[in-house]
Amino acid sequence: EAQVTQNPRYLITVTGKKLTVTCSQNMNHEYMSWYRQDPGLGLRQIYYSMNVEVTDKGDVPEGYKVSRKEKRNFPLILESPSPNQTSLYFCASSWGQGYETQYFGPGTRLLVL
Amino acid sequence: AQKITQTQPGMFVQEKEAVTLDCTYDTSDQSYGLFWYKQPSSGEMIFLIYQGSYDEQNATEGRYSLNFQKARKSANLVISASQLGDSAMYFCAMRGAMNSGYSTLTFGKGTMLLVSP
Numbered sequence: 001e002a003q004v005t006q007n008p009r010y011l012i013t014v015t016g017k018k019l020t021v022t023c024s025q026n027m028n029h030e031y032m033s034w035y036r037q038d039p040g041l042g043l044r045q046i047y048y049s050m051n052v053e054v055t056d057k058g059d060v061p062e063g064y065k066v067s068r069k070e071k072r073n074f075p076l077i078l079e080s081p082s083p084n085q086t087s088l089y090f091c092a093s094s095w096g097q098g099y100e101t102q103y104f105g106p107g108t109r110l111l112v113l
Numbered sequence: 114a115q116k117i118t119q120t121q122p123g124m125f126v127q128e129k130e131a132v133t134l135d136c137t138y139d140t141s142d143q144s145y146g147l148f149w150y151k152q153p154s155s156g157e158m159i160f161l162i163y164q165g166s167y168d169e170q171n172a173t174e175g176r177y178s179l180n181f182q183k184a185r186k187s188a189n190l191v192i193s194a195s196q197l198g199d200s201a202m203y204f205c206a207m208r209g210a211m212n213s214g215y216s217t218l219t220f221g222k223g224t225m226l227l228v229s230p
Contacts, residue, residue, distance in 0.1 A: 033218070042117075042204060042220040043158075058217065090158060101148070102218060104158035 002027045004105035006091050012111045013081055021076045021108050023091030031094045032074040033058070033102070034066065036087040043090065049074055081112045115140040115209045117221035124226050126195045133180070134190040134224045136205030142166075145209045147188040149179065152202040152223070161203075164188060195228045202226075 004025045013019055025032065033048040035058075045058030049068040063085055065077040074093075078085060091105040116139040126132040138147065149161040164172045164179045172179045180189040188207075192199055205221040 035220075040222055042222040043206075044220070045217060048217075088156065092158075101160050101163060103160075104150075107156045107158075109156075 002103070004091055004093055004103050006089075006105040006108050008108060009106060010109045012113065014113050015082055016080050019078050019081060019110075021078075021089060021091075021110070023074045023076065023105060024072050025074075025091075025093040025103070026072065027093065027095065027103065028071065029093035029095045029103075030071070031102075032068070033092045034064070034074070034076045035090045035092065036060065036085075037090065037107075038087050046076070046089075081110075083112045086110060086112045115142070115145075115207055115217075115219050117205050117207055117219055119205055119221035119224050121224045122222075124224055126192075126226065126228055128197060128228055128230050129194050131191060131193045132195055132226065134192070134203050134205075134226065136188045136190065136221060138186050138188060138205075138207050140186075140207065140209050142209040145207055147179070147181070148206040148208070148218070149177070149188075149190045150204045150206060151199075152204065153198075154201070158204075162190070192226075197228050197230065200226060200228045 007022045030051050034046040035043040037043045044060045047066040049055045089108045092102040094102045118137045145166045147164045151159045162174045162177045162179050164181045171181050176193045178191045202223045202225050204223045208218050
């Protein structure tokens with residue numbers, strides 16, 4: 001089954017404790033992205049990747065890091081989480097760079113205390 | 114910069130009736146794509162429908178249709194014969210022209226649709 005998986009689905013952590021949210025897709029997609037969703041703000045792009053070892057900042061990259069060492073994986077790293085990073089996070093992938101549909105993961109709910 | 118505006122924070126509709134969710138966009142790009150996604154209470158993002166800026170006909174997918182009015186820069190989602198399972202948050206999104214080989218997907222703030230029996 002074609003899918004994007006994220007882990008963990010739910011995470012409660014404390015300020016400053018490094019964490020990683022994993023994202024994996026099995027569709028051989030080149031393009032992957034991370035978004036955060038906050039009430040009243042919709043989804044905002046954090047980072048995206050056009051291929052292995054090619055990443056770039058989205059609209060809200062501060063406080064986040066990403067890496068793309070393999071085509072299927074695109075982890076999101078919070079080196080020192082803060083309460084304002086409490087949010088719902090989505091990973092997405094698509095095979096093309098144009099208007100192809102993005103496939104979203106199930107989301108990760110993060111609470112930073 | 115591109116922008117998506119969804120002016121309806123919430124909408125109510127009765128089961129079996131049709132409902133229109135509004136979406137207007139702002140872009141200087143000539144080529145772009147418009148999307149609608151559904152997000153039920155469980156949280157996942159579900160792709161509903163896509164319209165390309167050069168598509169002459171309005172897109173349709175089952176009970177979903179996209180009322181595309183290019184001159185007015187609007188891309189409203191029409192759901193016919195609403196069902197209780199349509200209750201969800203709906204997001205309009207746009208991909209603009211590609212810069213350095215990538216086009217950003219920009220989302221609106223969403224419209225919450227509640228379908229009553």
